[in-house]
Amino acid sequence: MKILIIEDEQALAQDIVAYLSEQNYICEIAGTYQEAAEKIGIYTYDCILLDLMLPGGNGMDLLSLLKQENIETGIIIISAKNATEDIVQGLRIGADDYLAKPFHHSELSARIHSVIRRKQFNNSNVIQQNEIKIDLLGKTVTVNNQEITLTPKEFNLLLFFIGNKNKVLSKGAIAEHLSGDLADMFDNYDFIYAHVKNLKKKLQEAGSNNYLKTVYGTGYKWEI
Amino acid sequence: MSKLLSKPFKAFSIYALIILAASIPVYYWVVDHIWKSELDEHNLIIKERIEKNATNERFDIQQIEAVLDIWNALEPGARLYPVPATAVRPDSIYTIYRKRDFGSDKQIDRFRGLSSFLTVHGKTYHLEIETNIEETEEIILAIAIVTTFFFLMLVVGFIILNRNISQRIWSPFRKTLEKLQAFDLTANQELHLGSSEIEEFSALNSAIDKLIENNISVFNEQRRFLENASHELQTPLAILKSKIDLLLQTKDITQDQSQLLNDIEIPMARVSRISKNLLLLAKIENKQFQDTTQISIADIVNESLDLLIEYLEDKKLILTENITPGVKVSANKFLLETLINNLLINAIRHTPANGQITINLFNNSLEIKNTGTAPLDAEKLFKRFAISSKDSINSGLGLAIVKEITLRYQWKIIYSFKDEMHRFSVEF
Incomplete structure (x- = not known):
């Protein structure tokens, strides 16, 4: 299972990687908008964790990009922006779930688990x-x-x-x-x-x- | 407090009173003077006529002597009687008071007199002509009455003018005042007082406009600061939380260490809650959460209870619900959830174990009651961080958020304490 963590806060991204790696996920990190856009263009992931506040661009645009290319990837927005407007907009564009910072890694892990299941097993779960x-x-x-x-x-x-x-x-x-x-x-x-x-x-x-x-x-x- | 215009009104009235009072002796002096000089002229004319007629040889001395006694007795205004030639003096004028020695009332009359000497057929006569003149007191009285009448006319005029002027001239001021009284800085309103035809009011309006503009901008700045500051806190908090999570997973962690980590989680949760709540407050103030729908209050209460039931059971609280189904309000769902959650959490947190919580939902009010010991300070209750709590978790913002949400929708939140129960009631 491959996961892309789009998060500009290095420390946080590293911690997520540390937690998820032990769950047998393969994790990659993208710290900027460009980096994320490149990785999305080249590789496919089972799940993408997306921070909305990114240097070089808005996470919402990345979300639109992903959806345009019709990529069957689970997307979980992780952001300090916990306004309902953002949640609603993110979910409308096509994110699968939303987790506001600060969160527990265990919560994130459970959400990833559920998103991947839903996406890959067509809900016959x-x-x-x-x-x-x-x-x-x-x-x-x-x-x-x-x-x-x-x-x-x-x-x-x-x-x-x-x-x-x-x-x-x-x-x-x-x-x-x-x-x-x-x-x-x-x-x-x-x-x-x-x-x-x-x-x-x-x-x-x-x-x-x-x-x-x-x-x-x-x-x-x-x-x- | 007295009205602005009544101040000059009082001064004007006093000034008019002084001037009019001072005018009384002046009028008297002028009237008396004119009167006297007129009477003097009159007396002089009489004297000249008598002198001319007595000396023009038409009557001889015997004739004159013969009628003089009768004339003196009958003619009230003039007396002519012989005097020795040595008594002759130059003509003189005088004022004299005489007691009336006839008629029913013996009043004193004032007379203006002319004393003159004339020689008729070589004989010297003293001619006294006296004409009645109005008494001083009577003149003064008449003038005083007239003056008082005019003074009263002035005062009445002042009052009427004052009222009219104040209504007309001050109307722009009153408009400004009304707008200022209706202005609420926190309501995100704009205030334009506009200009007035009157220079002073125009200057006042523009000064107030400027002041309020500054206030609004400072206020907005503060809101933005609050939003940004709480936003900035989220990331370091997220990292902190994540580090603690990771530390918990380390293999060779001792029991003491894991207990320490557990203890850190609680204040961490508090900081996290404060920062989330501050952000939420800033957002509500900044008029976010605009989309509104018709929401069933009962549904929200049930959802909220569903999430909180463990905490209720844990404290062995007795929950009583009287919920009228189908009560709906038009609001933002998230805000209504927050309002109800905060009130319920507040009740659960502050009720002692085995206490009671009652939720009453009527047609236009939601009432949440919980057991308590003493009434709370209703003034401070809804202020931010106003309650110094012994609890370590309270963010002190729950009720401030409730208040802010009720303000947004013009609902009313009322706190009261009765029968050992705290009662929070929201009127929709």
């Missing part, structure tokens, strides 16, 4: 991981072909973990994933514990291995 099978369309989960019933939040949480295999997910990141921007208004993420506990219990009762590990003091990890 089933994720198989050992004994666990997730039907994204039907929103059902089976363990060893035995269906288990998850609440929407637990289903969401499971996808988030699978999109961030072997990563430590802080409670903050999980809370933010579940309640969006509202999460950082609270200083207590204890409610996550209940969701994780329920998810873990349901999976294990159906005979799944224990992939969900607690990382003391920090959060959780989907270990595989």
